[in-house]
Amino acid sequence: GAVVSQHPSWVICKSGTSVKIECRSLDFQATTMFWYRQFPKQSLMLMATSNEGSKATYEQGVEKDKFLINHASLTLSTLTVTSAHPEDSSFYICSVQLGLGADTQYFGPGTRLTVL
Amino acid sequence: AQSVTQLDSQVPVFEEAPVELRCNYSSSVSVYLFWYVQYPNQGLQLLLKYLSGSTLVESINGFEAEFNKSQTSFHLRKPSVHISDTAEYFCAVSVKAAGNKLTFGGGTRVLVKP
Numbered sequence: 019g020a021v022v023s024q025h026p027s028w029v030i031c032k033s034g035t036s037v038k039i040e041c042r043s044l045d046f047q048a049t050t051m052f053w054y055r056q057f058p059k060q061s062l063m064l065m066a067t068s069n070e071g072s073k074a075t076y077e078q079g080v081e082k083d084k085f086l087i088n089h090a091s092l093t094l095s096t097l098t099v100t101s102a103h104p105e106d107s108s109f110y111i112c113s114v115q116l117g118l119g120a121d122t123q124y125f126g127p128g129t130r131l132t133v134l
Numbered sequence: 135a136q137s138v139t140q141l142d143s144q145v146p147v148f149e150e151a152p153v154e155l156r157c158n159y160s161s162s163v164s165v166y167l168f169w170y171v172q173y174p175n176q177g178l179q180l181l182l183k184y185l186s187g188s189t190l191v192e193s194i195n196g197f198e199a200e201f202n203k204s205q206t207s208f209h210l211r212k213p214s215v216h217i218s219d220t221a222e223y224f225c226a227v228s229v230k231a232a233g234n235k236l237t238f239g240g241g242t243r244v245l246v247k248p
Contacts, residue, residue, distance in 0.1 A: 019180065052235070061224060061238045062178070111177050113236075121166050121185055121234055125177040 020124040021045045022114050028130040031102055039097045039129045041112030047092035048114035052123060053085075056109040068095045102133040136161040136227050138239035146245045147215055155210040155242045157199075157225035165227040166234065167208040169199055172222040172241075181223070184208065220246045 021044040031037050041051055049070050054062040066087050067075045074087035086098040099106055109130050113123040141156045159165060166185050170178040182193040189201040199210045208225060223242050228234040 022177075024177075050233070059243075061240045062236075063238075064235060067233070067235065113178075115234065121228070121230070122168070122180065122183060123234070123236060124180065125170070127177040128175070130175070 020048075020114055020116060022112065022124055022126040024110075024112060024126040024129050026129060027127060028132075030132045030134065032134055033103055034101055036098055036100045037102055037131060039099070039110055039112075039131070041095045041097070041114075041126055043093045043114045046116065048095075048116075049092065050115040051089060051095040052113045052115070053087060053095075053097050054111045054113070056111060056128075058109075062111060065097075099131065102131070104133045107131055107133045136165060136229060136237045138225050138227055138237055140223075140225055140239035140242050142242050143240065144243045144245065146247060148247050149217055150214050152211065152213050153215050153219075153244060155223050155225075155244070157208045157210065157239055159206050159208065159225075159227045161206075161227060161229065163229055163231065165229055167199075167201060168226045168228070168236070169193075169197070169208070169210050170224045170226060172224065174221075178224065181210075215244070215246050217246050217248065220244060 023042045025040045051068040053065045068089040070089045076082045089095040111128040113125045137160045139158045147153045168183045169181040182191045184201045192198045225239040226236045
């Protein structure tokens with residue numbers, strides 16, 4: 019498997035501010051990372067696919083200008099929630115893929131965002 | 135496009151009793167199948183997966199799942215559950231041609247009672 023970390027594990031911010039969430043692959047280089055959001059008692063919804071060195075691919079309905087993704091290195095991808103609103107409050111989880119198109123994803127522990 | 139249906143949103147079960155979590159999928163192409171477990175306020179952990187070969191796959195902690203192509207199912211079973219198995223379980227599928235992006239079912243919450 020792969021070890022994936024996220025920072026912070028939880029964050030509370032005021033409405034209108036921006037929040038950055040980091041996803042790190044600790045023990046191997048990840049060409050591809052994924053970002054998901056999970057509302058309480060619901061399943062995971064894929065937000066975007068993050069590829070190192072290129073622009074992220076967003077799923078339909080996800081605002082790319084609101085959820086900025088940067089995958090500047092093979093071990094780090096960041097998700098920035100810009101001008102956060104209470105409806106952005108959610109559990110954000112990243113995952114990594116062991117190689118392009120590899121069959122299995124390994125998940126980080128998640129970041130709980132609460133926007134007041 | 136693929137879809138995954140987990141028929142039971144919640145399954146209460148007594149400790150040491152068996153449990154089965156149902157998962158059905160829909161896809162026009164071959165898929166890979168996964169079961170992930172999520173403990174409270176944590177990310178997902180891979181429980182087991184089916185890629186090819188034997189249709190019965192097992193995890194190290196006593197879970198097993200069987201791929202049934204004709205019924206498009208991948209049900210998860212454990213013959214005797216422990217309190218520590220209390221968690222949310224997600225079934226997911228991916229398609230190699232689509233970069234193996236995962237499509238998740240709605241999840242099944244397992245509550246093991248003493």
